[in-house]
Amino acid sequence: MSLRTLLARWYGVAIVGMRRTLARTTHTARQRVRFSVLGVAVAITLLLVVTGIGMGLTGGTTVQDDGIDYWIVPESGGSSSPLVSTDAPQFGSVHETAETVRATEGVDSASPVLSQVLRVTAGDSAEYVLVVGIVNDGGVDQISGVNVTALSHHDHYYNDGEWTGEVALSRSAGATLNVSEGDQLTIAGNTSFAVTSVDGDATTTVGDVPTAVVQLSELQTLTGASAHDSADQFVVGTNDPAVREDLEDVYPSSTVNSRSEMTASQTMDSDLSVALALTAFVVAISIGTLFVVTTMGLELVADRTQLATMSAIGLSGRSQLGIIAVQILATTAIGGIVGAVGGLAGIRLTNEIAMRTLTSEPIAFSHSVFGLYGVVVAVLIGVCSLPVLLLVTRRVTGGVPQ
């Protein structure tokens, strides 16, 4: 058989498989095929919702906003000098370094960031809040979804100026502590803070993490980080991608991440998020495969007369297996598309329910790539189901059509 004939044959097999799938889904075997599609769709929907919530848990503490393009973070294995060894590696002498970074050509804004979860008291309310210290240079309007325009610029307290006691709160922090602009707060026992604003775009963050943003040096004073002038990371705003090379030279044991790299890196660094995503993946593959094997297996047994007919009119076992394989993969892919739509809708619904009942911000992360992820996993479910279903096909085909 020539290559051309072989290609024509397998192309024909694929077309027959696709036509059979579409016709059976919409006309001739709707009930059975739709059941298989539904099984895969449910598995994919659950996968995406759980993965979205897992990523939402990671993203909750991410310092991430539209004005930030690069993050300079310490290498976790770094042992050389500028890194201060605490629970996690930190940068030292960050105020000086921030000035250097800002002076770099192409950099619009730069700030060291120190994050700590601290007890914040307002009147009778006391809550643990994510307190973020920054040096406001006016280049970024929001940090972690908190509007910081009301914070004074350049961290005067570090430059031997007066203690400002300014704190900008996220809406969730304002709601949790029941405070508004002008109210007094106590952060980690220090009573000298006043709320400058309660504002921010909740849609830029996920995870209901009440957040307070203060001047970096004042947070360093509260947490003892002022000894080495330390911070967790730098955030940099720029329109010039060439800046990246300069940023890589700021600290020897550091990594410069772009927006997408930061999201991926933080997701991978978060054990809980990875564990949730992996668990959801394994469960979706297992449940999806078992479901498809069961429903499509029954479908094949019910279809044995048609398989026998194919044998009788001369279709080889290989071609029949090819047709069935295409049918299975197409069915699971359709399930994947339905599941992806369902998953994205499920994430939206989860956020909606959470925001109406428990939180003031979304708890699950959503991205259009999830759709592709859902379809790929669904096809993987099809691939995992293939061996058993092809074995069933071999067992039921042949003989005389009854």
Next chain:
Amino acid sequence: MAARSGSRTDDSLTPLARAEGVTRRYRRGSEPGRVGRLFGRSTPPDVTALEDVSLTITQKEIVGLAGPSGSGKSTLLHLLAGLELPSEGTVTFQGTDLGSLSTRKRTRLRLEHVGIVFQHFHLLDSLSARGNVALPLVELGVSKSERRHRATELLERVGLEDRVTHRPGELSGGEQQRVAIARALVTDPTLVIADEPTGELDTETGLTVLEQFERVADDRAVVLASHDQPTLDIADRVVRLCDGRIDEEATVRL
């Protein structure tokens, strides 16, 4: 309905298919397994569908198989088509013993040389009429445009030019059988097997289908089984079966 003009029954013609001393037995029920034997389950009895039947089909002749239900007509057709193998005896096609071929080779032989028309049509309900007719050509690696062309041409020959995109569920019984006939002929087989081709059709539709069947069968060898005398009338000779044996006295040469 008369037999095709210029009967081609001629002993000098090369035998196309031959059944020699063929017996076919079926087991009624399944064999007992180890546990079944342990509990004393006996082997189920055999049923003999055909016994010591010999028949030769020469090229270009139409052979009718007549006989009551259960006489073995369908079994003999299945054996000639290589869908089943005999319990005893041999079935040869163009000199090749079908019993010596693997399942794959027998399937290939059917694809290239045998067209089958079933009583219940057995069309694939998820494909259009053209898709059903073109299906065997997929296996042969025929290009898509050629498949469409040949399938459409055959559907036109059986009077279904306005039904090419309809699915079997959207066709009447007569139309479905004509699609099945077109499918049986699309690979240009040397032997056409037809099992009760008009069995599911009313008399008038059956006659129409037969006319078209005879017309499109051209000079191929045809073996058809039927209860129906008008159907058997198109045969060059009729072989009558009774209780799994050929009733020699009733074999008629037309």
